Amino acid sequence: MSHLLEVSNLKTHFQTRAGLVRSVDNVRFNIEEGELLGLVGESGCGKSITALSIMRLISPPGKIVDGSIRFKGEELTTASEERMREIRGDDIAMIFQDPMTSLNPVYTVGEQIAEALRLHKKLDRKRAWAGAIEAMKEVSIPSPERRASNYPHQLSGGMRQRVMIAMALACDPEMLIADEPTTALDVTIQAQILELLNELRVSRKLAILLITHDLGVVAEVADRVCVMYTGKIVEESGVDEIFANPKHPYTQGLLRSVPKLTEIGSAKAERLKTIEGTVPSPTNLPFGCHFAPRCEYRLDMCTEGLIRLIDLPNGVKVRCVLHDEKKKFKIGRERTLADLATEAI
């Protein structure tokens, strides 16, 4: 059985004056048809670079240096630029955080959607315009005939994001990459856009790679979640599992530091749990586990060698020695695993 999208051992590096930045380092994950995969992490963890690598939109000094990206079996890392232009839009479409900067301010939104249809579907102007209106209807833009003649600045943020989605889906792609699609929007509008993405996923069997820093958004819509830290995936899990039982100390810390609504008891007296310290500089990453300097369960072995992504039952993957069966004996020497497990929870 093959996956819709298969990313394996992807490495995207940037040669900068300060040194080599391994923005994406050995990332692997799959996406199935109709699945919504959440890719979560804080700024600079490499989640957007992963998405841009899939679209082959990395420009120098950045470069995909290794690994493979297969879409329906087709290798994208070595595909010709011409072929990539077909794939972008036809097969995989992308929407970005800021709909204002991704839309051209001097064309009406209808023209911009129609342009995609003319280029990819080779429609004439009239049909493309009708197609644009149809696409706007599908994303629930009220009175699309009138709205199509509006310029981006005449629309609200939520409407602009709907236009972006309409444009992305106009050519019937099988996969949508949404890079922080709701981050710039207000909560009530965010709720509308998330609802829309969910509807489209079901009605079109659309696979969605949703990139976000918002764990709440992920919990609402994702099927599976990948957590990234300093260019590496540190945990992959089903959405229920990862929130109920996060394995990696970073995931645990991240979930604890989010203020939660309507907690029982006095929220006032309690302090939020934080992750100590800050993300290390990308040109000066610590040896071994990159999270070790901030980790409360740190052992000597964490900084002694490379940490593998360990496969656990039920498709859970975690990059942490505490879950490595082969190192159980060694961990036992430092501390007993049982102690750790109870502490971790």
Added chain:
Amino acid sequence: MTATAIQTTERRIVEVRNLVKHFPVDGSDDVVQAVDDVSFDIIGGETLGLVGESGCGKSTVGRCLLRLIEPTSGEVLFEGKNIVGRPNKQMQALRREMQIIFQDPYASLNPRLSIRSIVSEPLKIHRIGGKSEQNDRVADLLQKVGLDPKYADRYPHEFSGGQRQRIGIARALALNPKLVICDEPVSALDVSVQAQVVNLLQELQDEFGLTYLFISHGLAVVEHISDRVAVMYLGKIVEICKAEELYEHPLHPYTKALLSAIPIPDPTKKRDRIVLTGDVPTPINPPSGCRFRTRCPIAIDECAAIDPELREIKPGHFAACIRVDGYDSSQKVETTQ
């Protein structure tokens, strides 16, 4: 523990009365009604959260409180003294007592000044202490906000977003203010850093007895840090009460929708979400009567005619909605449908 402290020493540090701020629109006679007839108090030692979506006027209210923006009309009393219309000289003296922390830790620090210059600038302006005293004060402040004083001669670009926000906090505290307006202080930060800064703000509040007006669109953060919360929509306060009360028993339909729209980081909690249709109307030409009525799921004809006042529906719980009267609102709404 803070709650009891408030009750015993309850005094109003800020009283805002009928505050109005209209911005003229270039090339027309229209005005943006950014803040329209807003009244509320801030009690000494408390954190008042001010929430709402972009463009609702929450930052404008914050800035009017410091008179960084001149209010169109209304009164702002700081410890009983009206600051609106006060001569600049007197205003400067009052500003020692009230400071602000901004959202963007990149834009709010001058890149060409060292951290020492940034943090000591308020001391220089108000001519407090000599050079060595100011240096001691800077070292002390940096320590308080969790930065190593040996970094004082570095420049803002050498710090991360979270660290810069700490520098902004140190600057705000330099003059020992009573009131600090926190205008989206953690919105630009990553979650793990956000938690660090929220904790720092709470620790500093306990230590120095600070009063906060905490402006944010992040309802979860606001609930966590606030004693009371005011909700704004299109230039008006629609609901104000104690934080627990607001989150457990919201009365105004907008507050309910807002709360139900927040994604909760727990996939097992699937809620009945009230998804509001449409967008916030323009504040240039807001709807007649209740400004929320165009998106309100329970609006009736009267809502277009009556501009609802903020009424005390339960003790200490105010809401501006004619469809809400007393007791349990959710039941009430269903029975009248």
